[in-house]
Amino acid sequence: MNWTLAARAAKMNPSVLREILKVTERPGIISLAGGLPSPKTFPIQAFADACAEVLHTDGQAALQYAASEGYAPLRQAVADMLPWNVDPSQVLITTGSQQGLDLVAKVLIDPGSKVLVETPTYLGALQAFGPMEPHPVGVASDDDGVVVEDLVAKAKDARFVYLLPNFQNPTGRTMTEERRAAVSAAAAAANLPIVEDNPYGELWFDEAPPLPLAARNPEGVIYLGSFSKVLAPGLRLGFLVAPKSIYPKLLQAKQAVDLHTPIFTQRMVSSVMKDGFLDRHVPTIRALYKSQRDAMIAALQREMKGLDVKFNAPKGGMFLWARLPEGVDTVTLLPKAVERNVAFVPGAPFYAGEGDPRTLRLSFVTASVEQIDIAIAALAQTLREELVLLGDKQLAAAQI
Numbered sequence: 483m484n485w486t487l488a489a490r491a492a493k494m495n496p497s498v499l500r501e502i503l504k505v506t507e508r509p510g511i512i513s514l515a516g517g518l519p520s521p522k523t524f525p526i527q528a529f530a531d532a533c534a535e536v537l538h539t540d541g542q543a544a545l546q547y548a549a550s551e552g553y554a555p556l557r558q559a560v561a562d563m564l565p566w567n568v569d570p571s572q573v574l575i576t577t578g579s580q581q582g583l584d585l586v587a588k589v590l591i592d593p594g595s596k597v598l599v600e601t602p603t604y605l606g607a608l609q610a611f612g613p614m615e616p617h618p619v620g621v622a623s624d625d626d627g628v629v630v631e632d633l634v635a636k637a638k639d640a641r642f643v644y645l646l647p648n649f650q651n652p653t654g655r656t657m658t659e660e661r662r663a664a665v666s667a668a669a670a671a672a673n674l675p676i677v678e679d680n681p682y683g684e685l686w687f688d689e690a691p692p693l694p695l696a697a698r699n700p701e702g703v704i705y706l707g708s709f710s711k712v713l714a715p716g717l718r719l720g721f722l723v724a725p726k727s728i729y730p731k732l733l734q735a736k737q738a739v740d741l742h743t744p745i746f747t748q749r750m751v752s753s754v755m756k757d758g759f760l761d762r763h764v765p766t767i768r769a770l771y772k773s774q775r776d777a778m779i780a781a782l783q784r785e786m787k788g789l790d791v792k793f794n795a796p797k798g799g800m801f802l803w804a805r806l807p808e809g810v811d812t813v814t815l816l817p818k819a820v821e822r823n824v825a826f827v828p829g830a831p832f833y834a835g836e837g838d839p840r841t842l843r844l845s846f847v848t849a850s851v852e853q854i855d856i857a858i859a860a861l862a863q864t865l866r867e868e869l870v871l872l873g874d875k876q877l878a879a880a881q882i
């Protein structure tokens with residue numbers, strides 16, 4: 483049979499990263515690559531208890547079709563948990579925040595629509611937007627997030643700007659209070675909607691990040707949240723909060739995709755969250771991730787000594803961003819690191835435009851501290867060998 487593909491299917495490509503990372507699934511590899519929360523943090527007993535409770539108390543409703551908006555007590559719990567005045571009728575429960583990105587794309591993007599993104603940005607968002615055929619434009623960004631002047635310069639005719647103010651994926655950076663105020667004011671003045679993605683905001687180490695952009699201008703922001711990093715990603719449970727003017731369209735888009743997010747999961751999570759469970763559970767995740775971040779920074783300082791390697795110290799989340807010496811291409815370096823049983827994610831695919839080949843993302847949460855020590859030492863060794871090779875090549879080129 484000759485299948486004639488839709489033009490959009492031709493544009494769906496396997497994730498560059500997932501292809502690269504297949505090799506990292508080999509046994510014995512220490513992966514600092516994946517964005518996987520530490521399974522040690524999954525509250526399995528709480529889920530087991532909630533599962534039994536849901537089935538015993540309301541089993542029939544938990545296994546029946548349900549409302550597309552989501553389970554009312556869970557929508558209420560989401561509204562209560564957010565730090566601004568949210569009406570539960572504005573909360574849409576989604577099948578992970580990744581689905582929120584898909585719905586936003588379907589409702590706001592036409593082929594060729596300009597969509598502004600950070601530099602670099604979350605690759606999964608570029609993928610979710612891709613089938614709607616946008617024209618993604620990277621906004622210049624520094625350690626504090628998008629640069630306001632460049633945002634303003636590029637705002638004209640953009641459908642929205644996609645922003646990750648807290649412990650960004652991939653860089654781990656956080657937008658300061660001053661930058662949030664300026665971005666929020668500039669976007670409102672330019673009539674530029676914001677799509678704010680905040681799956682990591684609760685994973686702060688020493689102090690909570692500043693208020694979300696949505697809290698400053700709820701009418702101008704679609705806010706995406708997730709239970710993946712505070713409970714477990716396998717639940718596939720997230721939510722969005724949308725202004726009343728756009729909510730019905732997002733809801734219609736969701737109805738067409740999956741009718742509703744599994745109601746059993748929603749009821750179970752609602753039961754788990756009773757009695758302030760997250761207030762007790764999330765601090766344990768913060769403490770674990772903070773100690774792992776400290777271990778990775780100590781290992782980098784130790785092992786990369788003398789090398790021109792720059793890395794940041796994220797104040798929360800799961801990722802750290804590094805930039806290697808001039809001439810190094812992290813896509814070329816990855817298979818050599820894998821030979822030494824360590825994997826990372828090259829940074830270039832995270833850029834809307836041309837990527838910086840010297841960058842890479844390291845996750846500090848999935849591997850243990852012992853594994854982090856071994857992996858960073860192996861990475862440093864790989865890098866030193868690469869630099870020798872590059873030095874030799876440059877020498878050879880000079881001699882020709």
Ligand SMILES: Cc1ncc(COP(=O)(O)O)c(C=O)c1O
Nearest residue numbers: 517578579580604651708710720
């Ligand atoms: C920035 C960002 N947005 C969205 C997602 C998707 O999360 P979820 O598991 O809620 O679909 C991720 C997952 O890693 C992410 O890093």
